[in-house]
Amino acid sequence: MATKTITLELDAYERLRRAKRAPRESFSAVVRRAVWPEEPLTAAGLLDMVTEQMRTGRSVVPAEVLDRLDAAQKNPRVSESKW
Numbered sequence: 511m512a513t514k515t516i517t518l519e520l521d522a523y524e525r526l527r528r529a530k531r532a533p534r535e536s537f538s539a540v541v542r543r544a545v546w547p548e549e550p551l552t553a554a555g556l557l558d559m560v561t562e563q564m565r566t567g568r569s570v571v572p573a574e575v576l577d578r579l580d581a582a583q584k585n586p587r588v589s590e591s592k593w
Contacts, residue, residue: 518526529540551559560576563569569576 526537526540529543530537531540549555560569560571563571564573564576
């Protein structure tokens, strides 16, 4: 099997190492198990993800930030400039 050498930043390496299910599991196996989004994340997709995190109690975004985003969405600012 062919191999490829890659460089990872330390935080990425640690995250990959923690994802191993067994001490002898290879990093290749961990990467193969990873779930990659099929499409780029849109603002609507991000909002759905954050909403789901809030619903399940796993939010990584503080509630006050979400409140400000919600208020901004309800009262959008429209530029007076046509440019």
